[in-house]
Amino acid sequence: MFENVFWKGISGQVNKWRQETLGLPRTSLVKMQQSRVPFLYNVSPALFPPSVDFPDWVKVTGYWFLNEGSDEYEPPKELVDFLEEAKQNGEKVVYIGFGSIVVSDAKALTKTIVEAVLDSGVKCILNKGWSDKLSKSKDDIEVELPSQVYDSGMIPHDWLFTQIDAAVHHGGSGTTGATLRAGLPTIIKPFFGDQFFFASRVEDLGVGIALKNLNKKSFTKALKFITSQEKYAVKATEIAKAMSHERGVLSAVEAIYTELAYSRSLILVIRHNTEQKKSNDDKSGVQTPVIGEEDFDMINGLEDDEANEEQVREEHKGESKAKKYKADQKRVDGDIEDIKNQIGI
Incomplete structure (x- = not known):
């Protein structure tokens, strides 16, 4: 309810900015909710356990401590x-x-x-x-x-x-x-x-x-x-x-890279649909159905569902794009390992 009331107050300015500054079409609260914008709580699960109704793109990562009082610090x-x-x-x-x-x-x-x-x-x-x-x-x-x-x-x-x-x-x-x-x-x-x-x-x-x-x-x-x-x-x-067993920074990094991989898969799906629609329209003049807002929920679990990932690769990306997806995922895994080494985990 609060989100609906808040959105009514800011939707005009948001959509004006999207259209005039970003060159994007108008959006709605429903569209943004289906876009599953990632959200990270940088607090400890011991203090703030994740709610059972949190969607999987909302994470309680643990604190991101700066560790300012290192061995180099000398107190007065x-x-x-x-x-x-x-x-x-x-x-x-x-x-x-x-x-x-x-x-x-x-x-x-x-x-x-x-x-x-x-x-x-x-x-x-x-x-x-x-x-x-x-x-x-x-x-x-x-x-x-x-x-x-x-x-x-x-x-x-x-x-x-x-x-x-x-x-x-x-x-x-x-x-x-x-x-x-x-x-x-x-x-x-x-x-x-x-x-x-x-x-x-x-x-x-x-x-x-x-x-x-x-x-x-x-x-x-x-x-x-x-x-x-x-x-x-x-x-x-x-x-x-x-x-002491929490790794807040690492959890946040892993969550961000997971969402980036998911976003890449969505972009490829939408890009394929757009290209397919344009191709079919050029040939027949009849508009081809594409994946729309109502299909986003189906896509939400792609990164966790091996079968769905394979289906998306075969149906929407083709063999070469599937290879690129695997390469991207391998690079993401490598980036996470590099970050682990850098922060000493």
């Missing part, structure tokens, strides 16, 4: 000392960062966080990226950070999250993935969009808490709970173990 000495001191004292270390959200009172937010950290008895690595664009005063004094709080700035998550005990963040897709990968118990305070979805999923999985209100009382309680209840750490470790 002050941060290393901060972590070592907490370890020696048996103190829990929690990362707190809400990305680049815009808040009406950045000073009040920082004050709430500092007070909750002190009351909960943890140490905090603070990435204070939020801004106060709505503030009218430029003379506000920054909240003084106590020794229990380290103002980190930007630190690669894949390095930092392996050094600490829990994380608090806004529920962005990438940050959520990084905490799950590291096996970290997590508190999510969502602000908008898909952040609410990830907050509820983390809570449903038993690896964290979805924080509804960010005030001193509720935040202090959540910090104490997430760092003292072993069940969160146990479940987070299980999720991290499951994710």
Whole structure:
């Protein structure tokens, strides 16, 4: 229903662009749906299992991590000392960062966080990226950070999250993935969009808490709970173990190349039909039926159905085109192997 409503709002501009800019005929929602446009979700199946009603061209590949905290990364000495001191004292270390959200009172937010950290008895690595664009005063004094709080700035998550005990963040897709990968118990305070979805999923999985209100009382309680209840750490470790077997980048590459091979087969079929129709029309003046929109569903499984592939080759491509199809597929397989070698899989 939503797609139909949305399409009615944009169809005019889309078709105008197709006709005037691309030189293509008008299209419809039905045509686009039958064209099975590939769609990749770059999240972990452990967090977002594929729905049973997903068509086969919708894939949940796993995350596409950048691995910025490689062996070449050198953390600041002050941060290393901060972590070592907490370890020696048996103190829990929690990362707190809400990305680049815009808040009406950045000073009040920082004050709430500092007070909750002190009351909960943890140490905090603070990435204070939020801004106060709505503030009218430029003379506000920054909240003084106590020794229990380290103002980190930007630190690669894949390095930092392996050094600490829990994380608090806004529920962005990438940050959520990084905490799950590291096996970290997590508190999510969502602000908008898909952040609410990830907050509820983390809570449903038993690896964290979805924080509804960010005030001193509720935040202090959540910090104490997430760092003292072993069940969160146990479940987070299980999720991290499951994710360690995923190969998100490779899965995405394989999905893209599979769809490219499928697209080539469709192009050859449609091209053959067009040529055949033109040839027959020239000879008899009678229009020849061609594969149309209603036939696309039949073609959708060609790359997975050996019998259908052979039929398409024989009926629509001929022997020489069948050889080209095999050569294309062999090249695709070779490309995938090259990519595996390049990314060390």
